[in-house]
Amino acid sequence: xxxxxxxxxxxxxxxxxxxxxxxxxxxxxxxxxxxxxxxxxxxxxxxxxxxxxxxxxxxxxxxxxxxxxxxxxxxxxxxxxxxxxxxxxxxxxxxxxxxxxxxxxxxxxxxxxxxxxxxxxxxxxxxxxxxxxxxxxxxxxxxxxxxxxxxxxxxxxxxxxxxxxxxxxxxxxxxxxxxxxxxxxxxxxxxxxxxxxxxxxxxxxxxxxxxxxxxxxxxxxxxxxxxxxxxxxxxxxxxxxxxxxxxxxxxxxxxxxxxxxxxxxxxxxxxxxxxxxxxxxxxxxxxxxxxxxxxxxxxxxxxxxxxxxxxxxxxxxxxxxxxxxxxxxxxxxxxxxxxxxxxxxxxxxxxxxxxxxxxxxxxxxxxxxxxxxxxxxxxxxxxxxxxxxxxxxxxxxxxxxxxxxxxxxxxxxxxxxxxxxxxxxxxxxxxxxxxxxxxxxxxxxxxxxxxxxxxxxxxxxxxxxxx
Numbered sequence: 001x002x003x004x005x006x007x008x009x010x011x012x013x014x015x016x017x018x019x020x021x022x023x024x025x026x027x028x029x030x031x032x033x034x035x036x037x038x039x040x041x042x043x044x045x046x047x048x049x050x051x052x053x054x055x056x057x058x059x060x061x062x063x064x065x066x067x068x069x070x071x072x073x074x075x076x077x078x079x080x081x082x083x084x085x086x087x088x089x090x091x092x093x094x095x096x097x098x099x100x101x102x103x104x105x106x107x108x109x110x111x112x113x114x115x116x117x118x119x120x121x122x123x124x125x126x127x128x129x130x131x132x133x134x135x136x137x138x139x140x141x142x143x144x145x146x147x148x149x150x151x152x153x154x155x156x157x158x159x160x161x162x163x164x165x166x167x168x169x170x171x172x173x174x175x176x177x178x179x180x181x182x183x184x185x186x187x188x189x190x191x192x193x194x195x196x197x198x199x200x201x202x203x204x205x206x207x208x209x210x211x212x213x214x215x216x217x218x219x220x221x222x223x224x225x226x227x228x229x230x231x232x233x234x235x236x237x238x239x240x241x242x243x244x245x246x247x248x249x250x251x252x253x254x255x256x257x258x259x260x261x262x263x264x265x266x267x268x269x270x271x272x273x274x275x276x277x278x279x280x281x282x283x284x285x286x287x288x289x290x291x292x293x294x295x296x297x298x299x300x301x302x303x304x305x306x307x308x309x310x311x312x313x314x315x316x317x318x319x320x321x322x323x324x325x326x327x328x329x330x331x332x333x334x335x336x337x338x339x340x341x342x343x344x345x346x347x348x349x350x351x352x353x354x355x356x357x358x359x360x361x362x363x364x365x366x367x368x369x370x371x372x373x374x375x376x377x378x379x380x381x382x383x384x385x386x387x388x389x390x391x392x393x394x395x396x397x398x399x400x401x402x403x404x405x406x407x408x409x410x411x412x413x414x415x416x417x418x419x420x421x422x423x424x425x426x427x428x429x430x431x432x433x434x435x436x437x438x439x440x441x442x443x444x445x446x447x448x449x450x451x452x453x454x455x456x457x458x459x460x461x462x463x464x465x466x467x
Contacts, residue, residue: 028115028153029074033097034060037083037235039242041409042203049107051189052199054255055409057206057396058234058242059185062102070111070157073104075126077148077170077182078119084230085240085326088377090211091218092181092235093120099181099235100207101168108163108191114156116148123147123172126156128186130166130279130301133158141172148172163190163197164281165255165301167207179222181235183207183259196282200305201406202246205255206234208264208296208318208394215327215376226261230377231323231393238324239382239389241396244316245409246308248402253305258296264323267293268306268398270314277303293319308400313384313415318394326377326392385414 034040040060042053047066054061064071080094095101106112118124125148127139137158141147148154166186170177185205190197210231212224233241246252253276258264272290276283279301296302317324382389401412 028117029065029072031074031076031096031117032063032102033076034102035097037098037240039409043105045105048110049191051105051107052203053105054103054187054203054205056103056185056234057204057244058236058240059098059100059206060102062096062104067113070113071106072113072115074115074117075101075184076117076119077124077126079121080181082181082235083240084211084213084232084235085237085377088237088375089218090181090213090220090230090235092211092220093177094181094235095184099183100209101182101184103185103187103205104168105187105189106160107189108160110160110188112158112160115153116156117153118148118150120150120177122176123149124170124177124182125154125172126168127171128156128158128166128168129299130164131158131186132161139171160188162281163188163194164279165205165257165277165303166279167257167259167301169259176222178259179211179220179224181209181211181220183209185255185257187255194282196276196285198251198276198305200253201250202244202308203253203255204244205257208233208256208258208260209235210260210262211235213376215373218375228261229327231260231318231325233394233396237326237377238392238395241394243313243397243399243411245399245401245404245411247404247406247408248308248311248400250308250400251305252308253303255301255303256296257301258298261298262320263295263297264394265293265295265319266302266304266317267319268304268314268316270310270312270398270400271306271308273304273306275302276305277301308398311400311402311415312417314398314400316396316398317391322393324391324393324395325379326381327379 037058039055039058042055043061043063044053045051048064048071062073062075064073066072075095077093077095078097080092080097080099081089082092082094082099083089092099104114114126116126123141125139125141125145128137136144137156138144139156145154166188167183168186169183185207187205210228212221212228213219213230214221230237236242244252244254255277256266257279269292272292273294274288274290275294276288282303294302294304377392380388380390380392382391399412399415401415404412
């Protein structure tokens with residue numbers, strides 16, 4: 001539920017507001033705060049130019065007020081508590097009660113005025129990623145503006161000059177503030193029919209972000225460079241990421257921004273899509289081709305579009321396999337094929353919660369429900385209509401239904417497959433399958449003859465015999 005707070009009662013903000021009297025404001029816009037991680041319905045504009053609104057996955061759109069033809073927003077940078085998935089929360093930094101912050105939607109040609117109040121324990125700024133604007137509004141602390149000190153409010157004002165898919169994030173102590181979750185989405189809709197921007201029935205957006213939160217703790221480790229253990233969409237990990245629910249034959253647009261430390265090949269099952277836009281604007285139609293995976297590099301935006309013409313529950317995920325895992329440790333030895341018979345039971349007498357790690361692969365981990373530390377998530381989880389889904393991290397589903405009503409974003413439940421359309425166990429007799437027996441040829445002979453394969457034998461020191 002959205003709640004409104006009156007920040008003018010704070011003496012610090014009253015002083016800060018006096019510094020923005022040049023915009024002839026009677027008072028700051030009242031900030032809107034969001035306390036839930038649910039996907040909110042689209043915010044249909046009730047003032048300003050009309051547009052077809054977006055739906056933010058596990059997020060919401062920031063309301064505004066019109067003031068003499070200017071669209072005014074109020075962002076509050078503050079510590080927040082974000083539910084990553086049921087059973088785990090993280091202490092992050094964000095905007096207006098959530099991380100990521102609310103999506104800002106405007107129309108090409110709108111003059112926007114954004115009040116940014118700093119409730120963090122350190123200074124901050126906001127960079128409007130991808131926008132064409134006056135240099136002094138670009139938000140790089142020290143270069144384009146003074147830092148926004150704690151308790152102060154700054155104003156950014158510019159015209160949204162071009163339509164497209166953008167984002168906002170700090171340009172002050174970036175390593176800390178972005179690692180703590182400070183970011184948000186920005187969409188500028190076209191003011192008139194644009195030959196490169198098609199009308200769609202459903203328009204979704206979300207940010208790719210990642211955290212390193214040790215099991216049992218709540219605050220991300222901000223010095224982590226690559227070894228993150230929580231890969232998230234809009235600060236949510238599967239099974240906490242909502243499904244994208246659409247009507248059969250809807251034209252669907254999905255906007256994706258990447259503020260992690262690595263690239264993400266985003267893959268959609270069951271459909272082909274076109275990349276129709278980036279943070280540079282809509283792509284020329286001559287550059288578009290159909291694919292099922294698009295790579296989103298660090299700091300990039302990608303806008304994909306497709307016709308949802310195949311019914312079903314279709315996987316939608318990052319194709320890096322470690323990015324569909326939760327709380328993933330990186331120093332776990334590979335134990336596939338190692339015989340643990342008799343050992344695990346002896347160890348459990350000393351360590352009751354001990355579990356064999358991947359003797360037959362990692363799937364057993366999802367089924368055995370290994371006891372977890374406080375405030376963390378299983379590596380693989382999720383229960384589908386046919387059993388464990390064995391996923392985590394950056395994974396969700398696109399649910400396409402013929403009876404989903406226009407504008408209805410509710411989860412329709414599991415797909416009811418027509419008879420004869422589900423893979424099944426074959427119980428008849430089978431011939432012996434053909435197998436490859438050669439390693440293949442080589443481009444040219446080796447300079448020295450290869451020796452026969454060597455069998456590796458492990459010899460333990462005498463002090464370790466009998467184990």
